[in-house]
Amino acid sequence: MSRYNPQLIESKWQKKWSENNYYQADDSSQKTKYVVLVEFPYPSGTGIHLGHTREYTLGDFIARYKRLQGYNVLFPMGFDAFGLPTENYAIKHQISPIKATQDNIQSFEKQMKLLGFSLDWSRKINTSDPAYYKWTQWLFLQFFKHDMAYQTEVSINWCPFCKTGLANEEVVNGRHERCDTLVEKKKLKQWMLRITKYADQLIDGLKQVDYLDKIADQQINWIGKSSGAKVKFKINKSHLTVEIFTTRLDTIYSAACLILAPEHPLVNQLTTDQNRAAVNEYIKETQSKSDVDRQIDKQTKTGYFLGSYAVNPINQNLIPVYIADFVLANYGTGAVFGDIHDERDAEFLRQHHIKATVSVVPKDKQLAQRVIDQTEIFTQDGYLINSDQFNGLNSEQARKSILEFLINQGLAKEQINYRLRDWVFSRQHYWGEPIPIIHCPVHGPVAVPDQDLPVELPKISSYQPTDDGKSPLSKIASFVQTVCPICHQPAERETDTMPNWAGSSWYYLRYFDPNNDKFFVDPVKLNYWYPVDFYLGGMEHTTLHLLYSRFWANFLADIKLLPSPEPYLVRRAQGIVLGPNGSKMSKSKGNVVNPMDILNNGYGADSLRLAIGFIAPYDLTTAWNSEILAGTYRFLNRVWNIINQFVVDHDNFKIIDENLKLEQQLKVIINNMVNQVELDLNKLNFNTAIASMMEALNGLYKIYQKSINQIKLEVWQNAFETYLIVLSVFTPHIAEELWQIMGRDQSIQLSTWPIVDQNLLINKTITLIVQVNGKLRGTLNIKADLHQSEVESLIKQNQHFQAYLKHQSIKKVIFISNKLINFVI
């Protein structure tokens, strides 16, 4: 009997599978389709890491399970090759990004194959391939043609290290999420996509899909819808008005001042000569500070009085106008009224000695008094005081009434604001899709005609971005100089490129039809495959890739390029794999576990795959633990040994003393396992599914060692074969090898998922729980479906239980058939 040698069998089967194209999805199948999508990787130089391995292994479990169930499964893979990581890698290693990408893709693909993923490699895509980005550019032009892409001079987040603009989503704690450099503000003319137009749809669409709650919550949070009102404040002795945004119109009687953002356009006009010098000084100061610096000390509310006064439209009170850097220029109207019912405002009033009035108090009288005395700040909804005819209303009623009152005078209107900003879509980098626009002195920005797509990236020698905020493409005259497609007069190409999120915003669609050079995807294939049935990815993309790609799909559905707006029916996120010491894996900490090392250590892909499924629930962040691996390896050895033993015993098999009860037991073990694994896989409980397989194997061992000759050969054969089919979802190589050793010619992948025998699930005898006053007092092995009276009489005959019930009056008996009996005494 041979020993289990994963390296030998794994490479053998990987080769066979790829030769036989088992995983190529069929575009014209009669079967029901099922698309399993996992986020495609950046092909960085370090090869795949354990995080990829977890994500793709879990996706592979689903894909293999669905395939055995008879679905036409599409489980594709590609490479998100544009973007900063690849460019930085190329610069560092002094090779061209094209070459770097090719090399890295090759090694990624090789490594993924070593892990036995059932990917359809015939559909491989690469976002940096001109044949692919031709359609990224074409799709961008659809945005442009529908006024969804526009150019504007904006103050953008600028990364001085990467020398490029960033989207809000890429800035984390004031730093660029990739390189951790402090982000600066810079005014640049940028291409923007109107994602804000889809804010409501992106919230509402979540109701139609099955996303993990926290994913949906995070997206809703990020979009940050808030309903309130815009109110006009007239400036005293002036024709000017300042518009403010508030969600708390019920507190307007408390408005003690107006506060504008330093960048507010009216600041200059509202500043009196007397204050001008100091105000300008303050503005200069804030501009020199980064967002992070501004937020370092949230307690100190700096600001400056402009010299003007505004008129509170509700009561005609004159209130001073200030600027302060805690008011954000790019949210709402860039101006607010300051009042005591907001913690920040209250702090501002206190620090600048502005007199505050209370207008909302809580119901609790003692608390209300403290609020009136201004010893306590009350920011919640309550009841109105000091508010003329609105006194006594609750906050919600007051908001409505006051809004109506002001609307009638033309001084207010309802307003919904979002935190979500339009998407800065320009990058000043070489390694991205060129934005396919030509700037004509006469016609302005003009779309590159479809027949001229793709606008290919020119090959250049220096990829280094420039300091002046321009893409390196701007230095290539032969690229820049062109003619206007409308008037054929000299014109210039756009030199900005798209962000790395562009290619990934629609990549899943390209898998449906990866080689089409006539259209981004053939409508017939699109209708068959769209939408994605199951999408697994990282939590970190919830407000980046996931939101962006939903936005693209929503827009493309609006212009009839997609059948429906929501691209992913189910979205789940796998947990992060931490280093063995419980902290994030990183080179500097020296706690990186490389999946390829695990393979080279002789454990093999099957043990690794199993360990990944077994270590914890799939969505839990978990520290890598190589002892789990030793356990799964041991388990596979036991599977290997018992089946090889069976094949040996098979030849000299003689039935002795046939035992039908034992045979039934064997069948029940297998049937229970299939049932349990099926239930668990449907819920993505891979860890308990694998535990069920281990439990079943323990059961098989027990019966096999003692009583192999008491059960018919074909029952054994059937049990082991069923076992292997279920196992093949998790560990395809060893399953395939043992399947062959058992004498089957056809691949185990072409088998069908076993059917659970419902009759075998019903137990003939059960273990009844016996409780007294809810406390466990023992169990009783009895026939199933006994009546309460029968059970009670059995218990009364039982000395052990009698000890508890004797001399007691039984008040009540709770009886749940086949489960429990509880005596209340």
Place this chain on the structure above:
RNA sequence: GCGCGAGUGGUGAAAUGGUAGACACGCAUGCCUUAGGAGCAUGUACCGCAAGGUAUGGAGGUUCAAGUCCUCUCUCGCGCACCA
């Protein structure tokens, strides 16, 4: 501060309101041997000789019955954050 989620053995973790700790790691004892990165058997929450009692971060509550439901509270993780 806001939004989500989680707290269970020495460890990773199981438990449709119904036997808490499945499965696995580790450990202990024994067996076997071709002495291995093995294999097999038994045991392994805590207290107690036992009968029994106590245990799911803490405090209450609902219930015949609570890890699970409710209220309060503590701790940790993730996300967002001067968004009016």
